[in-house]
Amino acid sequence: MHLADGHTDRSVCATCAYSLANGGTSGYCPPRVPLLAWKKPFWRDYMAYEILTPIATEEARIELKSYNTTIPMGSLAIGVDNIHHDVLLSPKFVQASRDYLFDLIRQSTKATYFSGIELRAVKAPDNAAYRKLLTDLLQSALTQAKYQKNIEIDLLFRLALLKFLTLEIGNQFANLILEGKEWVRQRGEHFERSQQAHVIKSRLAELQASRRAVVRGVGQQIAQMVADAEDNVVSKARRALFGEDFAAFYELLKNRLVFLDGGKDDVFFLEHYVLLGNYGRDPDRFEAMDELFQDFLRDAGLAISQDSAYTEASQSYGALMESAATAS
Helix, strand or coil: CECCCCCECCCCCHHHHHHHHCCCCCCCCCCCCCCCCCCCCCHHHHHHHHHHCCCCCCCCCCEEECCCCCCCCCCCCCCCCCCCCCCCCCHHHHHHHHHHHHHHHHHHHHHHHCCCCCCCCCCCCCHHHHHHHHHHHHHHHHHHHHHHCCHHHHHHHHHHHHHHHHHHHHHHHHHHHHHHHHHHHCCCHHHHCCHHHHHHHHHHHHHHHCHHHHHHHHHHHHHHHHHHHHHHHHHHHHHHHHCCCCHHHHHHHCCHHHHCHHHCCHHHHHHHCCCCECCCCCCCEHHHHHHHHHHHHHHCCCEEECCHHHHHHHHHHHHHHHHHHHHC
């Protein structure tokens, strides 16, 4: 563009653009000067060093401490074995849960592993009906705790419910595998040697190998139902009756890791947390990463106080790992 003083440039400042757009003739762009002048290195060059390398005489401003959570059960009577607490779940709920979980597992695996196979006459899982049944049961447990004026009753029931559901998911998965094998066997010895029977058996083997993925999918659906009932209905009534003193325990019981197969799933960890090594020789196993982060925090000036029980357990674990590595 040709400017008023005769020089040529391809860019126009905001003032000249406004003047030209409104019919002005000055069109003079002032010399371009830097708006900011750095007298020190850019912050990324030295901020990390200043934060992570404290002065030697500077005291730690934050102290990290270990902690543990114990769910209170002191006021409840011990069961007949003098070890556990006894909980009786409604037979109606138990049977309804078994049927629902079987249908849910069957639905989630039918398209991949059971196409063309009818194990037994089953209907599609009724999610709304089971959700209502689950919510009603949680409310009834809270009502019992209200009458007894003891929140530990509700906590015990919640633990029993989680234990039942997690165990039953595995049981119904095993029942589905068993029914597939029975479906083949009931068609006679001649059918068992046929090509179709071999295909079905291979699908059952693939399903067994995919157990962790199936349990993960079904378990997370059930975990969502429990969380929805807790957040939308039960928690409000519990706060009105017992306040907020026990909220931390119920948050702990909402952890979705409870519904994983054995409490461990690499895919789930990778998607929602972090995936670490599983073997003793893996450089990224939990113990090695924990030690690395503790050193990192100490270098940043954070004081880490170790609980004596944790220290003893860590030393014992290290000794066992060394002995296992020596034996292998």
